[in-house]
Amino acid sequence: MFRETRSGTTAVSDASEGHGGHETRSRLGEQLTRRVKRWRIAAVPIVQAAVAAGLSWLVAGHIAGHRAPFFAPVAAVVCLGMTLGHRLRRAIELIVGVGVGIGIGDVLISAIGTGPWQIALVVALAMSVAVLLDGGAVITSQAAVSAILVATLYLPGDTSAVSRLVDALIGGATGLLVVGVFPRSSCPGSPSL
Numbered sequence: 001m002f003r004e005t006r007s008g009t010t011a012v013s014d015a016s017e018g019h020g021g022h023e024t025r026s027r028l029g030e031q032l033t034r035r036v037k038r039w040r041i042a043a044v045p046i047v048q049a050a051v052a053a054g055l056s057w058l059v060a061g062h063i064a065g066h067r068a069p070f071f072a073p074v075a076a077v078v079c080l081g082m083t084l085g086h087r088l089r090r091a092i093e094l095i096v097g098v099g100v101g102i103g104i105g106d107v108l109i110s111a112i113g114t115g116p117w118q119i120a121l122v123v124a125l126a127m128s129v130a131v132l133l134d135g136g137a138v139i140t141s142q143a144a145v146s147a148i149l150v151a152t153l154y155l156p157g158d159t160s161a162v163s164r165l166v167d168a169l170i171g172g173a174t175g176l177l178v179v180g181v182f183p184r185s186s187c188p189g190s191p192s193l
Helices: 014-063 071-080 084-112 116-132 137-153 161-181
Strands: 002-004 010-012
Touching: 014 071, 014 161, 071 084, 071 137, 071 161, 084 116, 084 137, 084 161, 116 137, 137 161
Parallel strands: none
Antiparallel strands: 002 010
């Protein structure tokens, strides 16, 4: 079972290594099978997100004529992450949150510029307004994220807040459209949400 090596150390014999190697390969095979199964379940949502992101960028960029419609694919992908029964309500909440964040971000950043304290102020105000509007977690967090994106990605006066809000509307609508045309349950073995 054990054998002496040239350096004087003891090593496991080839016979026992073969058995351990088989167990390792078996565990790796099981892990790979589990991961492939998880991917197969996630394949339809992945395709939905990819199609919705690309389509919403196309619509916002080429049909609406927006130069950098960042919010369109983000809104589409976030919308797709919601459960089926709540997607319409959550999409509306997402759009409201984006609107609050964009509005506050644009107004304040135009007036006070960008920097760490400005971002902190924009986030605090956007989240406060969302809470005062009786918004849930989606509205509040989306308001904060949108305000951060406006404060960090855009220069004051770079693009209008209306364009970014339209991009969010396009993204949310595109996400819902993709789900309607290509539902998750259309893939055999995938759970419908």
